[in-house]
Amino acid sequence: MTASPRDRTDAPPRLALSHISKSFPGVKANEDISLSVRPGEIHALLGENGAGKSTLVKIIYGVQQADAGTIAWNGDIVSIPSPKAARRLGIGMVFQHFSLFDAMTVIENIALGLDEAVDRDELKARVAKVLESYSLPLDPEREVHTLSVGERQRIEIVRCLLQKPKLLIMDEPTSVLTPQEVERLFETLRQIASEGCSILYISHKLHEIKALCDTATILRGGKVVAACDPKVETTRRMAELMIGADLKQIEGAHGGKVGSSRLTASSLSMPGEPPFGTNLKEVSFEARAGEILGIAGVAGNGQAELLTALSGERLAASPAMIQLDGKPVGCAGAGQRRAAGLACVPEERNGHAAVPDFSLAENAVLTARYRLPLAPQGFIRLGAVRRFAQAVIGRFDVRTTGPAAPARALSGGNLQKFIMGREIGQEPGVLVVSQPTWGVDAGAAAAIRQALVDLAARGSAVVVISQDLDELLELADRLCVINEGRLSAPRAVADLKIEEIGLMMGGIHGAGQAAEVAAHA
Amino acid sequence: MSDTILVSIIMTLVAASTPILLAALGELVVEKSGVLNLGVEGMMLTGAVAGFAVSLTTGSLALGLVAAVLAGIATAMVFAVLTLSLTANQVATGLALTIFGIGASSLIGAGFVGRTITRLGPIFPAALSEHPGLRAIFGHDIVVYLSLALVAGVSWFLRSTRPGLILRAVGENDASAHAIGYPVIAIRYGAIAFGGALAGLGGAYFSLALTPMWADRLTAGRGWIALALVVFAAWKPGRLLLGAYLFGAVMTFELQAKAAGISWLAPEVLAMAPYLATIAVLTMMSLGRKTGRLDAPACLGKPFSAS
Numbered sequence: 001m002t003a004s005p006r007d008r009t010d011a012p013p014r015l016a017l018s019h020i021s022k023s024f025p026g027v028k029a030n031e032d033i034s035l036s037v038r039p040g041e042i043h044a045l046l047g048e049n050g051a052g053k054s055t056l057v058k059i060i061y062g063v064q065q066a067d068a069g070t071i072a073w074n075g076d077i078v079s080i081p082s083p084k085a086a087r088r089l090g091i092g093m094v095f096q097h098f099s100l101f102d103a104m105t106v107i108e109n110i111a112l113g114l115d116e117a118v119d120r121d122e123l124k125a126r127v128a129k130v131l132e133s134y135s136l137p138l139d140p141e142r143e144v145h146t147l148s149v150g151e152r153q154r155i156e157i158v159r160c161l162l163q164k165p166k167l168l169i170m171d172e173p174t175s176v177l178t179p180q181e182v183e184r185l186f187e188t189l190r191q192i193a194s195e196g197c198s199i200l201y202i203s204h205k206l207h208e209i210k211a212l213c214d215t216a217t218i219l220r221g222g223k224v225v226a227a228c229d230p231k232v233e234t235t236r237r238m239a240e241l242m243i244g245a246d247l248k249q250i251e252g253a254h255g256g257k258v259g260s261s262r263l264t265a266s267s268l269s270m271p272g273e274p275p276f277g278t279n280l281k282e283v284s285f286e287a288r289a290g291e292i293l294g295i296a297g298v299a300g301n302g303q304a305e306l307l308t309a310l311s312g313e314r315l316a317a318s319p320a321m322i323q324l325d326g327k328p329v330g331c332a333g334a335g336q337r338r339a340a341g342l343a344c345v346p347e348e349r350n351g352h353a354a355v356p357d358f359s360l361a362e363n364a365v366l367t368a369r370y371r372l373p374l375a376p377q378g379f380i381r382l383g384a385v386r387r388f389a390q391a392v393i394g395r396f397d398v399r400t401t402g403p404a405a406p407a408r409a410l411s412g413g414n415l416q417k418f419i420m421g422r423e424i425g426q427e428p429g430v431l432v433v434s435q436p437t438w439g440v441d442a443g444a445a446a447a448i449r450q451a452l453v454d455l456a457a458r459g460s461a462v463v464v465i466s467q468d469l470d471e472l473l474e475l476a477d478r479l480c481v482i483n484e485g486r487l488s489a490p491r492a493v494a495d496l497k498i499e500e501i502g503l504m505m506g507g508i509h510g511a512g513q514a515a516e517v518a519a520h521a
Numbered sequence: 522m523s524d525t526i527l528v529s530i531i532m533t534l535v536a537a538s539t540p541i542l543l544a545a546l547g548e549l550v551v552e553k554s555g556v557l558n559l560g561v562e563g564m565m566l567t568g569a570v571a572g573f574a575v576s577l578t579t580g581s582l583a584l585g586l587v588a589a590v591l592a593g594i595a596t597a598m599v600f601a602v603l604t605l606s607l608t609a610n611q612v613a614t615g616l617a618l619t620i621f622g623i624g625a626s627s628l629i630g631a632g633f634v635g636r637t638i639t640r641l642g643p644i645f646p647a648a649l650s651e652h653p654g655l656r657a658i659f660g661h662d663i664v665v666y667l668s669l670a671l672v673a674g675v676s677w678f679l680r681s682t683r684p685g686l687i688l689r690a691v692g693e694n695d696a697s698a699h700a701i702g703y704p705v706i707a708i709r710y711g712a713i714a715f716g717g718a719l720a721g722l723g724g725a726y727f728s729l730a731l732t733p734m735w736a737d738r739l740t741a742g743r744g745w746i747a748l749a750l751v752v753f754a755a756w757k758p759g760r761l762l763l764g765a766y767l768f769g770a771v772m773t774f775e776l777q778a779k780a781a782g783i784s785w786l787a788p789e790v791l792a793m794a795p796y797l798a799t800i801a802v803l804t805m806m807s808l809g810r811k812t813g814r815l816d817a818p819a820c821l822g823k824p825f826s827a828s
Contacts, residue, residue: 100697
């Protein structure tokens with residue numbers, strides 16, 4: 001299955017880029033990039049945020065036009081003036097930022113992604129077939145705003161698969177999947193590749209690239225710095241090529257001094273937001289000073305509800321359900337909780353964690369004013385705000401023009417770095433964060449993780465809600481799994497096997513058993 | 522109450538509701554595409570004066586209706602060029618369009634004040650349209666039936682056709698629609714033209730059917746009612762029909778009450794009644810629903826420029 005595609009070296013490459021360059025005002029996004037993808041090959045495109053991967057694939061997909069260079073498709077020079085032209089050639093793309101319509105159903109979203117009109121019943125049948133043959137759980141009649149990020153991504157994948165592409169571009173596809181889901185996605189991708197479709201796979205998760213890809217092209221600063229066989233090259237070497245420096249190991253994770261409980265949830269129950277929210281059922285946990293508590297789980301099992309319950313966006317039924325440093329805060333609002341030292345970072349960056357049209361400095365005021373004297377007596381201290389924002393930008397290496405840049409102008413990874421920096425910079429007593437490094441490149445993710453570990457080491461309690469198990473195993477001292485709104489008892493990470501957690505996340509142990517475990521806690 | 526009074530109430534009600542229904546239906550399509558055109562009143566007025574002027578000079582009501590539609594589209598295109606091609610602010614441009622429409626219609630209509638034409642009559646033969654029992658169903662003019670057909674048509678278009686789906690998608694997330702490859706600006710031009718056509722037709726209903734004459738500000742603010750109806754009807758054509766007819770019903774009641782000389786209610790209160798009743802009923806209808814905020818197209822009023 002894996003050997004045959006790579007043997008077809010005599011055929012012209014499915015896609016060959018020669019000397020592609022693209023400049024934006026003030027920045028050379030791509031400079032003299034050449035690469036070729038053979039039929040049936042899974043080709044990795046590696047690089048940090050700002051390395052030019054997104055620009056390159058946008059050129060291939062016809063969203064943007066190259067300033068110089070040529071694109072050859074099956075040996076013929078082609079111009080790709082629009083995504084429609086790209087799709088006509090047989091290029092499909094799953095974007096990192098989804099092109100979805102929140103108030104519409106899954107099936108409507110899929111229909112919108114197709115170029116030709118398809119009869120509704122026929123489309124339903126075709127979608128059902130794709131969902132079944134690739135084992136993708138997705139309800140075609142649900143409205144998109146009720147779906148988790150992981151489920152939304154499946155819509156994009158189904159959209160592409162329906163078009164029977166010859167080249168599939170995947171932009172950071174596994175960021176939100178569980179290990180089992182990743183494995184299943186990989187099987188799907190291998191299956192697609194064995195059918196002759198090439199795959200251009202953008203990721204910064206090196207072990208995934210090692211497991212999946214046949215070839216890797218590494219970009220840095222808009223240029224190709226290396227091409228290698230990821231199955232042979234070491235992960236560390238590829239990471240260093242990518243960031244152009246030595247990769248730092250996270251220091252001081254696991255085994256810090258653990259103190260008393262700082263954030264406690266006791267039998268926290270809360271109905272989910274109708275119509276599709278998950279009910280939180282008797283969630284109990286204790287996050288102690290100096291430790292990182294990881295919460296794993298498949299998207300849509302109550303993570304969003306748990307975060308809004310802890311942040312104070314939705315209030316608990318009784319104050320005692322949530323205690324911060326021993327004080328009941330279950331009925332205190334988000335502002336009061338922030339002032340008391342509970343900082344929360346939701347999963348959605350633009351629109352929830354940050355206001356897209358506000359500048360970074362203004363976004364800093366929004367949450368940091370409670371802990372830092374940025375707005376005493378209601379007057380904003382502009383100088384202090386700018387200095388704080390500038391400090392965050394410097395400390396977390398946020399690539400931006402400065403504190404006055406609007407949040408929407410930053411890439412997802414860069415904005416996440418800024419948001420994490422904003423919260424960590426306030427030295428909160430408790431930090432609850434959902435998906436801290438989703439879409440963030442390896443170097444920056446390491447910096448964010450290190451900052452979380454350091455924050456815990458300074459005596460704060462950190463709760464990390466993530467679907468990235470590697471991240472949780474790297475960071476967390478103890479780990480719980482959330483499944484259908486129930487939280488399992490915490491287990492020390494040292495005793496856990498990755499397969500064991502994966503099975504718990506997938507709910508194979510069943511809700512009943514998870515509840516039983518929780519009850520014994 | 523005798524049957525004839527009931528029938529005449531129904532006739533008045535339908536006639537009063539139709540122009541609002543038409544203008545609101547056009548605006549609904551415009552807003553579904555993500556554009557907020559506050560110039561409905563202005564487009565109704567240019568439609569009204571164009572329809573009247575052409576009917577009077579040619580003697581053809583049909584040509585008058587066509588002229589009204591074209592005038593509405595022409596006025597709407599001023600708005601479309603400013604807001605879509607030049608990305609001007611939609612709210613300010615829409616307000617300016619209304620003021621422009623009031624002025625332009627007044628200027629064009631100056632020579633037509635005080636003259637009258639034969640009003641638009643029923644389309645069915647007298648045997649049906651004058652029949653005492655069936656008159657309430659068959660006694661209306663062509664625009665009434667057209668407006669009802671359009672409600673069904675727009676509802677079907679938005680719900681069940683691919684172009685309708687794409688139009689909604691553009692209003693829901695213009696950036697995504699653009700990313701997928703839909704021509705956002707062209708689709709919005711089309712929607713605005715449709716809105717202008719229906720507003721022009723609605724306006725002409727005043728000058729060709731209701732009061733077959735021209736007077737300044739003939740539409741008397743009905744364009745604003747149409748705008749409000751779209752919101753209160755939660756962007757759903759069926760509810761829009763209900764809202765427009767409800768408004769017409771209470772307005773008819775007001776006229777009847779005045780005619781009957783009811784004195785315990787101040788006439789000003791009666792005059793307020795259609796507005797209050799319509800808002801109250803439509804608000805109550807949207808109360809019990811789960812996610813009110815998702816009714817409005819997410820990109821409503823936001824300028825879009827392809828980057």
